[in-house]
Amino acid sequence: xxxxxxxxxxxxxxxxxxxxxxxxxxxxxxxxxxxxxxxxxxxxxxxxxxxxxxxxxxxxxxxxxxxxxxxxxxxxxxxxxxxxxxxxxxxxxxxxxxxxxxxxxxxxxxxxxxxxxxxxxxxxxxxxxxxxxxxxxxxxxxxxxxxxxxxxxxxxxxxxxxxxxxxxxxxx
Numbered sequence: 001x002x003x004x005x006x007x008x009x010x011x012x013x014x015x016x017x018x019x020x021x022x023x024x025x026x027x028x029x030x031x032x033x034x035x036x037x038x039x040x041x042x043x044x045x046x047x048x049x050x051x052x053x054x055x056x057x058x059x060x061x062x063x064x065x066x067x068x069x070x071x072x073x074x075x076x077x078x079x080x081x082x083x084x085x086x087x088x089x090x091x092x093x094x095x096x097x098x099x100x101x102x103x104x105x106x107x108x109x110x111x112x113x114x115x116x117x118x119x120x121x122x123x124x125x126x127x128x129x130x131x132x133x134x135x136x137x138x139x140x141x142x143x144x145x146x147x148x149x150x151x152x153x154x155x156x157x158x159x160x161x162x163x164x165x166x167x168x169x170x171x172x
Contacts, residue, residue: 004127005119011150012119015157016112019046022160023101030167031101037090042160043104044096047077048085049156050108055084056149057115060133061142067114073107086135119146 023031023046031043040048051068058064068074074081077099127143140148 004124005122008146008150009116009119012112012115012153015150015153016108019049019108019157019160020105022157022164023105026101026164026167028098028101030164032096032098033163033167034094035163035166037094039163040093040159041096042163043099043101044085044093045156045160046101046108047096047099047104049153050104050111051084052149052152053108053115054111055135056145057111057118060131060140061118061145063131067107067110071110073110077103077107084135115149 023042026042032041034041054066054068058066058070064070069081074083078097122142127146128141130139130141131145132139133145
């Protein structure tokens with residue numbers, strides 16, 4: 001019998017697989033290319049997606065320290081521990097460090113795995129439980145958070161595919 005977890009995890013795994021396909025063969029220059037001065041580039045977007053998975057799962061829902069800090073990913077990627085991406089200015093995006101996409105994806109792999117593990121540990125009744133999202137200064141229920149993660153990550157995947165398409169054409 002299918003669990004409430006199955007469609008959520010299926011959606012998360014689908015976008016994560018499509019993300020990796022969308023990145024195949026891109027050069028460092030393509031990863032940093034911005035279609036306009038107010039636009040995010042692919043490298044920044046992938047990093048932000050990883051941060052979203054890590055922060056929502058570990059900090060907000062579980063109340064643990066983010067992998068970004070606990071496992072030293074901020075230091076490995078040469079960024080401050082408090083950098084998350086939400087509300088960054090166009091200049092901050094433009095000045096994003098040219099880090100190796102493989103290292104960003106390594107962080108994303110562990111963040112994604114931790115998100116899936118968090119979902120596996122949930123009971124159906126947890127979906128209605130409110131948790132405080134400090135960086136948003138509000139309480140949100142876990143069911144909303146899971147829906148938000150799917151929507152936000154899918155939106156960012158679409159942005160990446162669009163930017164890639166602008167540079168190389170469609171990547172079905």
